[in-house]
Amino acid sequence: xxxxxxxxxxxxxxxxxxxxxxxxxxxxxxxxxxxxxxxxxxxxxxxxxxxxxxxxxxxxxxxxxxxxxxxxxxxxxxxxxxxxxxxxxxxxxxxxxxxxxxxxxxxxxxxxxxxxxxxxxxxxxxxxxxxxxxxxxxxxxxxxxxxxxxxxxxxxxxxxxxxxxxxxxxxxxxxxxxxxxxxxxxxxxxxxxxxxxxxxxxxxxxxxxxxxxxxxxxxxxxxxxxxxxxxxxxxxxxxxxxxxxxxxxxxxxxxxxxxxxxxxxxxxxxxxxxxxxxxxxxxxxxxxxxxxxxxxxxxxxxxxxxxxxxxxxxxxxxxxxxxxxxxxxxxxxxxxxxxxxxxxxxxxxx
Amino acid sequence: xxxxxxxxxxxxxxxxxxxxxxxxxxxxxxxxxxxxxxxxxxxxxxxxxxxxxxxxxxxxxxxxxxxxxxxxxxxxxxxxxxxxxxxxxxxxxxxxxxxxxxxxxxxxxxxxxxxxxxxxxxxxxxxxxxxxxxxxxxxxxxxxxxxxxxxxxxxxxxxxxxxxxxxxxxxxxxxxxxxxxxxxxxxxxxxxxxxxxxxxxxxxxxxxxxxxxxxxxxxxxxxxxxxxxxxxxxxxxxxxxxxxxxxxxxxxxxxxxxxxxxxxxxxxxxxxxxxxxxxxxxxxxxxxxxxxxxxxxxxxxxxxxxxxxxxxxxxxxxxxxxxxxxxxxxxxxxxxxxxxxxxxxxxxxx
DNA sequence: CCGATTTGTGAGAGCGCTCCCACGCGGTCA
DNA sequence: TGACCGCGTGGGAGCGCTCTCACAAATCGG
Numbered sequence: 004x005x006x007x008x009x010x011x012x013x014x015x016x017x018x019x020x021x022x023x024x025x026x027x028x029x030x031x032x033x034x035x036x037x038x039x040x041x042x043x044x045x046x047x048x049x050x051x052x053x054x055x056x057x058x059x060x061x062x063x064x065x066x067x068x069x070x071x072x073x074x075x076x077x078x079x080x081x082x083x084x085x086x087x088x089x090x091x092x093x094x095x096x097x098x099x100x101x102x103x104x105x106x107x108x109x110x111x112x113x114x115x116x117x118x119x120x121x122x123x124x125x126x127x128x129x130x131x132x133x134x135x136x137x138x139x140x141x142x143x144x145x146x147x148x149x150x151x152x153x154x155x156x157x158x159x160x161x162x163x164x165x166x167x168x169x170x171x172x173x174x175x176x177x178x179x180x181x182x183x184x185x186x187x188x189x190x191x192x193x194x195x196x197x198x199x200x201x202x203x204x205x206x207x208x209x210x211x212x213x214x215x216x217x218x219x220x221x222x223x224x225x226x227x228x229x230x231x232x233x234x235x236x237x238x239x240x241x242x243x244x245x246x247x248x249x250x251x252x253x254x255x256x257x258x259x260x261x262x263x264x265x266x267x268x269x270x271x272x273x274x275x276x277x278x279x280x281x282x283x284x285x286x287x288x289x290x291x292x293x294x295x296x297x298x299x300x301x302x303x304x305x306x307x308x309x310x311x312x313x314x315x316x317x318x319x320x321x322x323x324x325x326x327x328x329x330x331x332x333x334x335x336x337x338x339x340x341x342x343x344x345x346x347x348x349x350x351x352x353x
Numbered sequence: 354x355x356x357x358x359x360x361x362x363x364x365x366x367x368x369x370x371x372x373x374x375x376x377x378x379x380x381x382x383x384x385x386x387x388x389x390x391x392x393x394x395x396x397x398x399x400x401x402x403x404x405x406x407x408x409x410x411x412x413x414x415x416x417x418x419x420x421x422x423x424x425x426x427x428x429x430x431x432x433x434x435x436x437x438x439x440x441x442x443x444x445x446x447x448x449x450x451x452x453x454x455x456x457x458x459x460x461x462x463x464x465x466x467x468x469x470x471x472x473x474x475x476x477x478x479x480x481x482x483x484x485x486x487x488x489x490x491x492x493x494x495x496x497x498x499x500x501x502x503x504x505x506x507x508x509x510x511x512x513x514x515x516x517x518x519x520x521x522x523x524x525x526x527x528x529x530x531x532x533x534x535x536x537x538x539x540x541x542x543x544x545x546x547x548x549x550x551x552x553x554x555x556x557x558x559x560x561x562x563x564x565x566x567x568x569x570x571x572x573x574x575x576x577x578x579x580x581x582x583x584x585x586x587x588x589x590x591x592x593x594x595x596x597x598x599x600x601x602x603x604x605x606x607x608x609x610x611x612x613x614x615x616x617x618x619x620x621x622x623x624x625x626x627x628x629x630x631x632x633x634x635x636x637x638x639x640x641x642x643x644x645x646x647x648x649x650x651x652x653x654x655x656x657x658x659x660x661x662x663x664x665x666x667x668x669x670x671x672x673x674x675x676x677x678x679x680x681x682x683x684x685x686x687x688x689x690x691x692x693x694x695x696x697x698x699x700x701x702x703x
Numbered sequence: 704c705c706g707a708t709t710t711g712t713g714a715g716a717g718c719g720c721t722c723c724c725a726c727g728c729g730g731t732c733a
Numbered sequence: 734t735g736a737c738c739g740c741g742t743g744g745g746a747g748c749g750c751t752c753t754c755a756c757a758a759a760t761c762g763g
Contacts, residue, residue, distance in 0.1 A: 022489070024749055035713040040751060050711060067488045071424040072749035075718045080421070091455050094445075101445030108472075117485065120470045122458075131462065138417045139372070140467070374719055385743040390721060400741060422719035425748045 023064040031064065032056035043068065082117035083327065084136065084144040088153045090124040093244060097271060098299045103147055103169065103320045110324035116142075125152060133158060143327050145169065151213035165330035167323045171215045171340075180326045182319045182341045186216050189312040189345035190223020193266045193294040196310070196353060198231055202264030202292055206237030208251045208276055210268035217243075220268045220296065237262060241272045248272025252279045263291055264353070270295035270302045270311055277305050277352070292353035296345075307351035315343050373414040381414065382406035393418065432467035433677065434486065434494040438503045440474040443594060447621060448649045453497055453519065453670045460674035466492075475502060483508060493677050495519065501563035515680035517673045521565045521690075530676045532669045532691045536566050539662040539695035540573020543616045543644040546660070546703060548581055552614030552642055556587030558601045558626055560618035567593075570618045570646065587612060591622045598622025602629045613641055614703070620645040620652045620661055627655050627702070642703035646695075657701035665693050 029039035034053050042049045042057035049057075060066070074080045085107055087094050094100045108118045119141060123132040136144060136159070143165035149155050149172050156172035160179050168181035197205050207224045210217025221238065228235045237259045241251035248271060256262065256279070267273035273295035277287060285291050287307055295302050295311035302309040322341050330336055379389035384403050392399045392407035399407075410416070424430045435457055437444050444450045458468045469491060473482040486494060486509070493515035499505050499522050506522035510529050518531035547555050557574045560567025567590070575585045587609045591601035598621060606612065606629070617623035623645035627637060635641050637657055645652050648663035672691050680686055 025751095026749075036750080037713055037715095037752080038711080041712090044751085048711060053711080067484075069425070069749050070488055070490055071421045071430070072718090073751075074421040075419070075425055075720085075749080076751045078718080091451055095448065095451030095454075096446075098445065101441055104445075104472075105441050112478075112481065117469075117490070119467075122454075128462075134417070135467065138420055140420055375721095376719075386720080387722080387743055387745095388741080391742090394721085398741060403741080419719050422748090423721075425719080425750085426721045428748080 022069075023066045025066075025068070028057065028060045028064055028066050032060040078139075079142050080140060081115060082119055082141050083111055083331075084119045084121045084141045086121045086123075086132070086136075086144050086146040086155065087148055088123055088125065088129065088132075088146075088150060088155065089148050091122050094122050096245075097243065098301065099297065099316060100147070102299060102316050106317050106320035107145055107324045110321055111328070114328060125150075129153060136164060137162060143167075143331055145323050145327055146172075148214070149173070150211070165327060167326045167330075169319055169323045171219075173215060176340075178338055180330070180339045182323045182326065182343070183215075184314050184319065184343045184345050186219035186345070187223040187226070189296065189314075190220035190266065190268075191227045192223070192345070192347055193220075193296070193312055194224045194227035196294060196347065197264035197266065197292050198227065198233075200264075200288075200292060200353065203233065204237070204259070204262050205233065205264040205266060206239075206255050206259055206262045208248055208255060208265060208267040208272055209238055209240045210272075211242055212240055214243075217268060220266075224266050241268070241275075243269050243272060245271045245275040247275065249275030249279045252276035256280075256283065265291065265293050267293060268296050270297045270299060270305075270309055273309055273311070273352075274301055274305045277307075277309075281306070288351065288353050294353050298348050302348070302350065305352070310350045310353040311348050312345040313348050314345055319343055372419075373416045375416075375418070378407065378410045378414055378416050382410040428489075429492050430490060431465060432469055432491050433461055433681075434469045434471045434491045436471045436473075436482070436486075436494050436496040436505065437498055438473055438475065438479065438482075438496075438500055438505060439498050441472050444472050446595075447593065448651065449647065449666060450497070452649060452666050456667050456670035457495055457674045460671055461678070464678060475500075479503060486514060487512060493517075493681055495673050495677055496522075498564070499523070500561070515677060517676045517680075519669055519673045521569075523565060526690075528688055530680070530689045532673045532676065532693070533565075534664050534669065534693045534695050536569035536695070537573040537576070539646065539664075540570035540616065540618075541577045542573070542695070542697055543570075543646070543662055544574045544577035546644060546697065547614035547616065547642050548577065548583075550614075550638075550642060550703065553583065554587070554609070554612050555583065555614040555616065556589075556605050556609055556612045558598055558605060558615060558617040558622055559588055559590045560622075561592055562590050564593075567618055570616075574616050591618070591625075593619050593622060595621045595625040597625065599625030599629045602626035606630075606633065615641065615643050617643060618646050620647045620649060620655075620659055623659055623661070623702075624651055624655045627657075627659075631656070638701065638703050644703045648698050652698070652700065655702070660700045660703040661698050662695040663698050664695050669693055 156175040160175040241247040295309040298313035506525040510525040591597040645659040645661035652659035
């Protein structure tokens with residue numbers, strides 16, 4: 004029902020449904036397409052009169068720019084991927100991801116960037132994900148929970164896609180930006196705490212060996228025990244899940260029944276470990292002291308509440324988002340790294 | 354480093370970085386752009402020879418079609434939103450969403466559709482989300498956990514965007530497709546079970562009053578009790594979280610200390626309720642019988658394991674994805690609804 | 704009061720793709 | 734043998750937008 008008083012040939016969509024185009028906005032506002040475009044995108048070099056006319060026209064027509072047309076010419080899509088190479092059970096049960104997604108989204112959406120969550124467990128989904136990343140669907144990526152086997156850092160570095168890792172990647176560390184915490188220091192600190200309270204037989208439920216966070220915390224534990232001249236043989240790896248932590252703890256106690264302290268590499272795993280200890284009738288911290296890692300809401304609700312190392316997940320995610328924005332804005336910036344420090348939070352378990 | 358033996362004017366990006374275009378693939382394959390396009394998109398009406406040449410060229414150049422250019426002309430984006438109008442804490446703690454996302458993604462990605470997770474708690478994020486849905490970023494949407502206040506069904510119906518609801522929407526039920534379970538029957542069945550085992554004072558921890566699933570289950574409870582000539586005054590609403598369930602249960606027991614049975618509208622809430630009951634020293638099911646709802650992995654791990662009604666979440670999500678595909682393929686199909694039946698799963702709590 | 708800037712504007716060229724249409728070619732049928 | 738039919742192909746238009754550029758009008762300093 005548009006008045007076709009002039010005889011210009013028009014696409015059939017003009018009168019029928021099809022959403023309004025910039026052309027139509029411009030016509031209604033009595034300006035050129037170029038001016039309408041300027042008015043809509045920030046409006047520098049546009050007279051107040053023209054701006055007003057365009058704004059009105061946009062409102063009257065309910066105009067929304069066509070993102071495909073726009074990104075065809077700008078070569079930007081205004082969306083960013085949050086890549087999580089993990090099975091979705093884990094993504095949806097570890098509060099770490101919820102927090103990260105929340106913070107990343109709020110930082111990026113303040114700049115009108117859409118965050119696309121890409122969950123891909125290893126396998127063919129990984130391949131699909133790489134195809135997606137390669138396909139110019141997104142302007143950049145934030146990768147979290149990266150494993151040694153997904154050579155994500157290499158792939159992304161090779162692609163030249165702006166990206167930031169949360170947690171130091173295994174390779175290409177000189178070519179991609181990342182944020183991390185000093186996991187080795189954290190591991191050391193947790194262990195020293197147990198040493199200070201008198202533990203002399205300290206084991207660890209370590210994180211996955213294919214994740215830098217897991218390995219670094221383990222290294223810290225090794226260092227502290229080595230410095231104290233104590234053995235570093237009581238190690239079992241878990242997978243950062245509660246169940247995995249329980250299993251690992253059971254295995255650890257099986258092999259080393261004499262332990263009087265356990266450094267667990269995450270709160271979720273520690274929560275599983277506490278369950279096992281309680282089932283075995285071992286009192287925490289009297290018989291055996293336990294430390295966790297992360298402090299993301301679970302630690303205070305376990306029984307007993309966990310002494311743990313707080314990772315500033317929120318700040319890390321925020322910084323990661325900012326680093327990505329820098330790359331998106333600045334064109335080619337040098338890879339940057341920002342390392343945070345974990346802080347000890349004392350509760351009842353150690 | 355492309356050989357520019359001919360004198361045709363070329364964009365600067367041809368030799369420099371910029372990813373290869375269809376034009377370049379066609380040239381390398383020695384065919385026209387049109388033929389290259391056909392070969393790449395399913396290849397009907399393409400000779401084996403041409404197909405081969407194009408395939409080779411694609412591989413040699415590492416060509417990926419530019420999605421923006423493609424969707425500008427096809428008017429499809431090949432991506433679909435999974436809309437969750439909930440705060441992200443809840444999305445990331447209720448296994449229901451993990452399962453739904455998993456199933457929806459696997460059905461849709463088999464058809465090369467990208468799933469975009471849209472989490473938007475009520476407020477201005479909601480507005481941003483509607484803008485996104487309106488902006489032709491996606492071809493369709495699946496909405497899960499819809500509340501009365503987000504008038505999502507009305508908005509989407511008005512937009513004419515293909516969409517499917519998981520869980521009956523409040524309004525526009527005649528204009529949008531949805532899948533649901535017979536929640537009223539489920540509520541009735543849970544209540545009858547308690548009646549059969551001799552309970553005579555049965556309360557309920559109901560779901561949110563602004564969600565159809567919550568209201569329908571409550572209705573079922575009312576009906577069953579009404580039929581039995583028993584009072585239906587012991588009602589407290591929870592918010593489908595564990596903590597909410599605990600609080601609601603405490604409030605319920607406070608107001609009605611004489612209860613001998615509680616119908617809880619979700620397993621997560623029932624898990625919170627069991628914790629409260631145990632803290633109060635009430636034995637389940639001896640002193641008081643409890644039923645849950647959903648049966649998504651939590652029910653078997655509570656203490657005692659929950660008697661519950663299994664919702665076929667996986668099948669529902671699958672069907673929802675299929676209904677959406679139908680709309681995407683078929684153009685204008687009539688709104689359809691598919692109702693599943695919950696099945697009783699007996700465990701120890703009732 | 705005149706050249707030099709600044710400011711607002713529109714014409715028009717693409718961005719990379721799909722798809723319509725017209726064309727040549729061999730095979731089939733009356 | 735000519736009319737007709739596919740089939741494979743390429744030419745070319747155009748999707749809706751941004752952005753460069755040229756140009757007129759307004760503003761400025763000397």
